[in-house]
Amino acid sequence: DTGVSQDPRHKITKRGQNVTFRCDPISEHNRLYWYRQTLGQGPEFLTYFQNEAQLEKSRLLSDRFSAERPKGSFSTLEIQRTEQGDSAMYLCASSLSQWGYTFGSGTRLTVV
């Protein structure tokens, strides 16, 4: 197993466009998390799944954000009508229940 994989690594998009990121967790991990990190800050929690169920969403996750984890495997995070304030590093992590958070390399989004 090669760890948590995120795609793409970098994304530049024009304001108003939709973007979708993908995360492939460690195969035996049942939990998957999305975090957002801006310059000089620690990661901020967005949402998490246990298997295919989305168990918690942060107040940071506006209506323009949606996440899915079909069949409890990979997950996608979509941002609709992107704004410049959405520019950030989007990090995915997975864990086996509450143990062993492993993070991916992140997707850096730049909205121009």
Place this chain on the structure above:
Amino acid sequence: SQELEQSPQSLIVQEGKNLTINCTSSKTLYGLYWYKQKYGEGLIFLMMLQKGGEEKSHEKITAKLDEKKQQSSLHITASQPSHAGIYLCGADNSGNTPLVFGKGTRLSVIA
């Protein structure tokens, strides 16, 4: 809500010197994670502490969790340029909630 404060915010040390980074929680911790991050990259797991008074070491890095489980320290002995990066602590508040992170400590190691 859970709040984590890291100190110092940034640190510049000469190669070979020792240093300590602190992480203080506003609540009793169920678990405390330390990660290292290079600029523009993901988080690399260092250590996880759960028991009060617990101490773990890996190579030249030692992490401790105090008895009251509200403060952790990360100590690096004989720092090297490879230690440079951002060190983040992440708190597990209950064993069933997502990690909450501090703002990080930026470490630079100069020759």
